[in-house]
Amino acid sequence: MYSTNLIGFILAVVSSAFIGSSFIIKKKGLQRASLNGSRASGGGYGYLLQPLWWLGMVTMIVGEIANFVAYVYAPAVLVTPLGALSIIVSAVLAHFMLNEKLQKMGMLGCLLCIVGSTVIVLHAPQEKPLSSVEEIWQLALQPAFLLYTASTIAVAFFLILYCAPRFGQTNILVYIGICSIIGSLTVMSIKAIGIAIRLTIEGADQFVQFQTWIFTMVAISCIITQLNYLNMALDTFNTAVVSPIYYALFTSFTILASAIMFKDYSGQSISSIASELCGFITVLSGTTVLHSTREPDPPVNTDLYSPLSPKVSWYIQGNGEPWKQKEEDGPPFNLITVIRQDHFK
Amino acid sequence: MYSTNLIGFILAVVSSAFIGSSFIIKKKGLQRASLNGSRASGGGYGYLLQPLWWLGMVTMIVGEIANFVAYVYAPAVLVTPLGALSIIVSAVLAHFMLNEKLQKMGMLGCLLCIVGSTVIVLHAPQEKPLSSVEEIWQLALQPAFLLYTASTIAVAFFLILYCAPRFGQTNILVYIGICSIIGSLTVMSIKAIGIAIRLTIEGADQFVQFQTWIFTMVAISCIITQLNYLNMALDTFNTAVVSPIYYALFTSFTILASAIMFKDYSGQSISSIASELCGFITVLSGTTVLHSTREPDPPVNTDLYSPLSPKVSWYIQGNGEPWKQKEEDGPPFNLITVIRQDHFK
Numbered sequence: 001m002y003s004t005n006l007i008g009f010i011l012a013v014v015s016s017a018f019i020g021s022s023f024i025i026k027k028k029g030l031q032r033a034s035l036n037g038s039r040a041s042g043g044g045y046g047y048l049l050q051p052l053w054w055l056g057m058v059t060m061i062v063g064e065i066a067n068f069v070a071y072v073y074a075p076a077v078l079v080t081p082l083g084a085l086s087i088i089v090s091a092v093l094a095h096f097m098l099n100e101k102l103q104k105m106g107m108l109g110c111l112l113c114i115v116g117s118t119v120i121v122l123h124a125p126q127e128k129p130l131s132s133v134e135e136i137w138q139l140a141l142q143p144a145f146l147l148y149t150a151s152t153i154a155v156a157f158f159l160i161l162y163c164a165p166r167f168g169q170t171n172i173l174v175y176i177g178i179c180s181i182i183g184s185l186t187v188m189s190i191k192a193i194g195i196a197i198r199l200t201i202e203g204a205d206q207f208v209q210f211q212t213w214i215f216t217m218v219a220i221s222c223i224i225t226q227l228n229y230l231n232m233a234l235d236t237f238n239t240a241v242v243s244p245i246y247y248a249l250f251t252s253f254t255i256l257a258s259a260i261m262f263k264d265y266s267g268q269s270i271s272s273i274a275s276e277l278c279g280f281i282t283v284l285s286g287t288t289v290l291h292s293t294r295e296p297d298p299p300v301n302t303d304l305y306s307p308l309s310p311k312v313s314w315y316i317q318g319n320g321e322p323w324k325q326k327e328e329d330g331p332p333f334n335l336i337t338v339i340r341q342d343h344f345k
Numbered sequence: 346m347y348s349t350n351l352i353g354f355i356l357a358v359v360s361s362a363f364i365g366s367s368f369i370i371k372k373k374g375l376q377r378a379s380l381n382g383s384r385a386s387g388g389g390y391g392y393l394l395q396p397l398w399w400l401g402m403v404t405m406i407v408g409e410i411a412n413f414v415a416y417v418y419a420p421a422v423l424v425t426p427l428g429a430l431s432i433i434v435s436a437v438l439a440h441f442m443l444n445e446k447l448q449k450m451g452m453l454g455c456l457l458c459i460v461g462s463t464v465i466v467l468h469a470p471q472e473k474p475l476s477s478v479e480e481i482w483q484l485a486l487q488p489a490f491l492l493y494t495a496s497t498i499a500v501a502f503f504l505i506l507y508c509a510p511r512f513g514q515t516n517i518l519v520y521i522g523i524c525s526i527i528g529s530l531t532v533m534s535i536k537a538i539g540i541a542i543r544l545t546i547e548g549a550d551q552f553v554q555f556q557t558w559i560f561t562m563v564a565i566s567c568i569i570t571q572l573n574y575l576n577m578a579l580d581t582f583n584t585a586v587v588s589p590i591y592y593a594l595f596t597s598f599t600i601l602a603s604a605i606m607f608k609d610y611s612g613q614s615i616s617s618i619a620s621e622l623c624g625f626i627t628v629l630s631g632t633t634v635l636h637s638t639r640e641p642d643p644p645v646n647t648d649l650y651s652p653l654s655p656k657v658s659w660y661i662q663g664n665g666e667p668w669k670q671k672e673e674d675g676p677p678f679n680l681i682t683v684i685r686q687d688h689f690k
Contacts, residue, residue, distance in 0.1 A: 105637065112457070112630050115623045119464060122616045122623075271467045275620060278460045278467075282627050285457050289634060292450065 002126040008074020009121055011066045012082040018063030020089025022056045024097055029053030072194035076187050076258035077276065078124035080251050084113045084283045087243070087290060109290025116282030123275040125264045132199065136192045137211040145261045152181045152253075156225075168232070172245060175233035179226050180249035184257035186222040189215045240291040248284050255280070347471040353419020354466055356411045357427040363408030365434025367401045369442055374398030417539035421532050421603035422621070423469035425596050429458045429628045432588070432635060454635025461627030468620040470609045477544065481537045482556040490606045497526045497598075501570075513577070520578035521587060525594035527571045529602035534564040585636040593629050600625075 029052030036046065047053045063086075070079045088110045094100040102110075130136060139145065159178045168174045192215040196206035206212050233242050259265050265273055374397030381391065392398045408431075415424045433455045439445040447455075475481055484490065504523045513519045537560040541551035551557050578587050604610050610618055 105634075108630050108633060111626065115626045115630075119620055119623045122620055275464055275467055278464045278627075279623075281456065281460045282623075285453050285460075288453060289450075 004127060005074045005078060005121075005124055008070045008072075008079055009082070011070035011073065012079045013085060015063045015066035015070060016082060016085035017089050018059050018066060020063075020086035021093055022060035022063060023090050024056075024093040025059055026053050026056030027094075027098060029056055068190060068194055071187065071191045072198050073127075075125060075127045075262060075264050076191060077255045077264050078121060080187065080254045081120050081280055081283055082117055083251070084247060084287055085117060087287055088113050091290060105292065106290055109286045109288075109292075112286030112289060113283050114286075116279045116284075116286055119279030119282065120276055123272040123279065125268050125272070127264075128262065130195055132204065133192060133196045133206045133209055133212050133215070136195060136215075139261050140188070140192070142261070145257075148257060148260050149185065152185060152257075156181050160229075164229075169236055172233070172237050172241065175229045175236065176242065176246050176249055178229040179233065179246065180253050182222050182226045182229075183250045184253035186219060186226055187254045188257050188261055189219040189222065193219055244284065244287040244291050247287055251280065251284075349472060350419045350423060350466075350469055353415045353417075353424055354427070356415035356418065357424045358430060360408045360411035360415060361427060361430035362434050363404050363411060365408075365431035366438055367405035367408060368435050369401075369438040370404055371398050371401030372439075372443060374401055413535060413539055416532065416536045417543050418472075420470060420472045420607060420609050421536060422600045422609050423466060425532065425599045426465050426625055426628055427462055428596070429592060429632055430462060432632060433458050436635060450637065451635055454631045454633075454637075457631030457634060458628050459631075461624045461629075461631055464624030464627065465621055468617040468624065470613050470617070472609075473607065475540055477549065478537060478541045478551045478554055478557050478560070481540060481560075484606050485533070485537070487606070490602075493602060493605050494530065497530060497602075501526050505574075509574075514581055517578070517582050517586065517590060520574045520581065521591050521594055523574040524571045524578065524591065525598050527567050527574075528595045529598035531564060531567040531571055532599045533602050533606055534560045534567065538564055589629065589632040589636050592632050596625065596629075 029050040030047050032052060033047035033050045067079070067083075091102055091106055091110060095102040140149075156178055159174055159181075163171075163174045164178070193212065196212045196215070200206050230246070233246070374395040375392050377397060378392035378395045412424070412428075436447055436451055436455060440447040485494075501523055504519055504526075508516075508519045509523070538557065541557045541560070545551050575591070578591070
């Protein structure tokens with residue numbers, strides 16, 4: 001492994017550890033909030049009074065920042081697939097802290113994620129050094145990448161305007177497709193901003209250049225679009241189904257975008273590229289195996305709710321409505337997990 | 346991939362295709378035999394009159410020969426793990442020819458076996474060229490390999506004499522352990538014989554040397570021991586449980602023996618060795634996923650047997666005894682699958 005890749009790798013792993021544990025900490029907070037629910041006057045927002053829930057949010061934000069910085073040091077083809085490690089952290093912590101026992105197949109899923117990630121890390125290409133945002137701007141203006149951008153925007157508009165109203169509620173690929181395609185542009189612009197910040201800290205101010213601000217605007221619009229449709233996907237379909245598909249599509253489009261823009265694979269041997277592809281398929285299979293073992297938690301009616309059953313207690317928000325448990329099911333992967341509408345409802 | 350490795354790889358894949366399909370052909374033969382069972386006068390041996398059953402046996406022998414020749418051209422660390430591909434061939438053919446539908450998880454298991462095998466193949470070390478059996482003999486007499494041989498024989502005797510009578514029927518690792526440990530010596534001696542045959546064909550007669558005959562005697566004793574205990578394992582425990590454990594142990598010990606004897610990994614990078622290990626774990630996980638989806642076929646009572654249910658009809662051998670279906674469940678991996686007691690009972 002190359003030395004800059006090593007920094008990116010460590011940051012990506014740290015990020016996954018934080019994001020993975022943030023879900024468990026928040027879930028703990030929600031459990032406590034619902035146990036106190038009848039006494040506290042917080043209504044549906046009781047969990048906002050729980051320090052644990054806020055600790056979980058902070059943990060998640062730290063994780064996302066680490067993920068952001070990881071993109072500065074290592075190619076996206078290394079950082080993005082490692083997002084799957086957060087699932088393992090969640091699953092293992094849930095086993096010990098929430099008594100959601102990991103089954104034999106769940107452990108096999110974790111093992112596959114680790115093994116696949118190892119292969120990806122071992123064969124990830126080294127990033128070409130970049131000395132200015134203008135250089136990244138030139139990379140973004142390459143005909144091949146312009147074609148990629150134009151195609152993704154066209155497909156995204158087609159999905160948003162034509163498919164989403166018609167098939168969005170029935171075909172899981174519509175909302176996830178929008179998120180994943182836009183997500184690949186998010187990562188590319190986030191990476192440009194990250195590099196701009198690094199260069200600025202190193203002394204070469206990049207924020208005087210208009211390109212940095214264009215990347216920032218692209219990043220903000222992409223993140224908002226992505227969050228919107230990710231929420232719609234998670235509100236419509238089961239997290240256990242959404243997560244692996246989202247991981248597969250998001251990672252694939254990001255790798256494709258990065259390969260076109262940064263020419264990650266030029267000079268790489270066929271053997272390295274094939275190994276990395278195999279590693280990616282292994283991680284993907286691991287997430288599928290891991291999620292296949294999770295039984296969907298049934299919705300709980302408050303009237304029937306017993307505070308003696310902590311496993312489901314966090315569903316319930318004192319206001320009598322069954323809490324639509326979604327985001328605590330497990331992380332739907334980095335960078336796009338910061339803000340969920342549920343957090344504020 | 347190296348050119349001699351390519352020959353070994355192709356032979357190993359061909360071998361898996363033959364061995365994998367042989368199980369399906371034999372099963373078809375057994376199905377037909379049991380359909381004709383009441384009319385044919387063959388009794389319990391009705392399947393011996395089925396051309397299909399014999400075709401299956403021939404297919405299997407051809408597969409084992411291809412496997413044997415593969416060991417001549419490529420290192421055992423490449424050939425042995427590829428044995429898992431025969432499971433895929435069996436599962437896919439069973440899906441189309443026997444209507445034993447492959448589930449979603451089964452396909453995932455197949456995918457994992459293929460992906461893991463690819464990683465193994467891409468990172469397999471090249472074999473050092475050998476010019477005489479005496480050279481292999483010298484490799485076998487290295488202190489490290491002598492220590493390995495002495496240890497395996499000691500452990501095998503301990504398992505056979507002490508553990509097998511006490512825990513053999515309850516602990517699955519006893520019989521499988523014996524097979525796997527002895528199996529690693531089988532592969533090493535088989536490889537020596539194969540190279541001797543190749544050199545003899547090339548003009549340098551190796552059968553005038555006593556070492557070739559020692560290797561032959563070792564191979565024969567090892568194969569007999571191995572077959573005996575593999576049969577005992579399969580008679581005592583479910584094939585779906587035996588197969589992945591046997592695959593894991595047999596492949597691990599073979600890789601270890603080959604690494605010690607042929608110094609496969611000297612000069613290999615840490616990255617290659619780690620990749621190959623990851624590939625092996627992936628294949629192993631794939632076999633576990635694949636076998637986990639197979640429901641154990643319940644034993645069928647002849648009185649209740651209906652010829653309208655071809656799926657279970659081949660259990661029954663006209664003699665009224667429920668056929669202890671074992672070897673048709675799927676291949677328990679190459680080289681040691683040629684002869685099963687069941688074939689002759």
